[in-house]
Amino acid sequence: MNSVLLDKDLDIKEFAKTTAQIIIEGMILEVISHPSPGLVSPFSNGSHRDMDYNTFLKSTAALSKYMSEFVSIGYNYNEGLLQRIREVGILAEKDMFKATNGINTQKGILFLSALIGVAAGRCRRLGTTLDRYNLSNIIKETTKGIVERELKSAYSKKDLTNGERLYIKYGVEGIRGEVENGLPTVIKYGLPEFEGALKSGLNINDSLINALIVIISKTDDTTILNRKGIAGLYFAKSMAKNAIYLGLMKSKIGRNYIEFMGKMFINKNISPGGSADLVAATYIIYKLEKLGECI
Template identity: 45%
Template structure:
């Protein structure tokens, strides 16, 4: 198999492992719908199957791309909208992975491009994502007027609180993945040799810092800060690596179910973390 094809395979694997990990507070797992009433594990499997073909396509697009990285965003978004349309067809209009498509099309477009230049590494992927999205926060959020109608969740959050969400994350080069998610996953895996436990540990670490606009749009700014605070407290007692940490994660799961909280943005960044890990190990 060509390396460019392996990129899409690793992306699909990473998403499947993220969705399959359990227990994830407020998120869909094989045993829980989390805080969602309109989606479950089976629906995510159907949606991910659609994305898998798109991941192969965007990896090849990046590999064959001859322009400057600063001009890659428009064609990437066009490709992303095509697979997004197919996703909505399969899910009957339910948004399972729209944000994930945006994130992984940037990552895979960058990965394919760097592979063709023999410069593929997680550090270079992050740098390339930052180049592709340079100015996106100011361009797409900075000019928004409060009077504008039909704001997206991310736009509305920026107008109210100045939080840039995934746009800010990608423009900065995915620091939550590089500096938090990946190191914490590696630390946990070195101790446990267990992908599920390590994924949960990394998720809690990501939740402690991520600008998760999904939480704000569903539950408000107070819940957003509360999630970060509780995740930080779990990390301070060892996260998944200690009995008390695991107990607190289970308590957090019950708390999120009662309050209808879903850290979907953190889940997307966990998928990206897993992709980075597998890429370092296998390519």
């Protein structure tokens, strides 16, 4: 472990840098994990024709310089956190789109990472334990009312975002509902599966894939809904549940089935992008807890 993580007197600048490093690590590990059905990896473009592994690396590099700033926001400010996140987030998005020639690779994980970074900064400021429960509660507090403000008000709008349209059509709250509830999918399903897989002897790659499949089975992924509607979502969840039954990456038949899932997802143009973002968040929070044990 890096010696800086063991410093009991870690100042906010070093804490912000270390937290930013963990966030970027999570973003990279999510995209390099394989087999990840329908998603971009070093071995497949998944269900994407407009992006590949290199696109994600360029995007992550462009976003990396902003991550410590989110931590600093959480440390330095008590109010208006969401507005400050969005002000910095707009700049980060512009750099992302510049790096990817206009392709939206990581808007979802940018938002999640910003919130997690702010929550980590708040934990440091308040002197509270850097763990999943405190991070969850701070994210809840930071995003309180976001569904009411940004989704329920959509009924009176003409030009709708994808998230607003899906909320009106299906009642799905997407990433806004997830964060306003404190990342319940990550806390209840992603982290327990990831940690359990690691303890069983699986490596990080396979543990992340296990977490991905479990998350697909549990969440109403708006990326899938946007592309393929409710039938596509049910299909993806059904395949994920089959993979869980077959043992996921712990068994040969489970691994083979997950590879088969990948072929089926590509064939049906299914991409669980929302689930991928939650997997990255799972790893980030896992590592932040490890950091919290050392400071």
